[in-house]
Amino acid sequence: MIQADKILREYRVTEKAADLAANLNQYTFEVAPEANRKEVARAVAKVFNVEVKKVNILIKKPKVKMDRTRRGRPGSKGGHKKAIVTLKEGDAIELV
């Protein structure tokens, strides 16, 4: 099993994530590609001391981009595993 702080890579600070957090009590993280829902739920519960109701996981595929500085050879951009964690009503994660 991977360490909790290795699973949670980043807290997403975007308009979409902010909307989810404000309205649906859902918090969005970028997580390690090898982590699964159960591991993410455990990690969030442990790090933020909250109760997790549900975890949705999705993989954002990397985009292939031409790199002009390398004579047009293709490279890649972006790509990560994203977890949207729904917390029990009343629980919240305060991160700014």
Place this chain on the structure above:
Amino acid sequence: MKTDVKDINETRKEISVSISAEEVAEQENKLIKDFQRQAKIPGFRPGKAPEKMVRARFAKDILQELKQRVISQAHQEGVVGADIEVFNIVDLQEGAIAPGAEATVTFTVDVVPGFELPAYEGIPVTNEPTAASDEEVDKMLTQILNQRAEYNVAEKAAEKGDYVRCSYEGKIGDELVADLVPDAPMYGSQKVTWEEAGSEDAPGVRAVVDGLVGMSAGDEKEVTMEFPEDFKPEALAGKTATYQIKAEEVREKVLPELDEELLQSLGAEDEADLRQKISENIENQKQQQNANAERQQITDALLKAVDFPIPESWVASETDVVLREFMQRNLQQGIPAEEFEKHKEQLHDGASKAAHDRLKSRLILGKIAEQEKIKAEQDDFGRMIMMQAQQTGEKPEKLVKEIQQDQSRINRMRSDIILAKTMDLLVEKAERTVAAPADAEATKPTDSGEK
């Protein structure tokens, strides 16, 4: 919102405005909305950042801004909205201002004093007769000739009216007068100086001036001077000093003949014409003096007619202005700055008195202007700008541009114009009497009202 006014003294009041917690909260909400609209936070388009994040990120700025808004709201409500004419805010105490809590803001203000206008129409003024008498013309003529006089070296004993180059040294007992009054070398020792022998109104030591009569170049003499009891500088008052004088050179004053050449250089055809011109000049001068005197008399009358207190802070700031003007004038005349330091307190007292009178007359005139509905017109501004342009030697267009950018300058100009126009009105309506005319032809100045 509640406003509470307390009198400290006649011109100073304490206004405390308390603002309820809801009102503060309302202000804060508005403020946050404003912040949200402008906040640039990575990950969010401008205006899309959530309120919570904005609050957390800009907590310090928000609190500061909130304080300002609450104070300005209180100012609007308590100071501007109140039915007292506030001149100046002397002190401001805001207490604790926090979102969701009641806030109290206390202003200490100086108010424009209320007063009853005295009767300002038909203020009696006295004019001096303006016609030039023959003696005055003669005196002027001699003065002109004196200015063109030549001073020739004369090998003779000095007579009254001759100029003598001399040196002198004053002693009281064994003590040098120069040590007693280091500030006034005129009374102490002089190495080289010109004195008019026997002159009636010469400054300096009387005995020396009188003693020079009858001395020729190279003569030496000792004279005694008894300083009167009320003499200034005080160090010399009532003392007796001996002066050792040495005459070096005697020059005789030769007045020029009033010939054609001289007349031409003065721009006159003959002597009668010159006299005519001089008398016109004197008359003009007197009329000008009368016009000034009228204004002074009217101001004095108004000042005497009403009495009301003037706010301290106002007097203080005006005193500074008066002092600065005074210093500037004197520095231009070459009086060293140390002189002012010595008489600082005296100067300050005088200036504060002058400032007090100036403000008082300004307030009275302002009120009269209000009553008479006197306004500054575009023409007046134009004239004022032209005048300033002439004085400073700038182009009027440039000056206009400068002035347009400076609202406070415009306001100042406006109030100057209004006060001047009010003064003109008062002068027009004043009742003139000519003081004991020396000449039957003495005429009243009729043009003084338009100046």
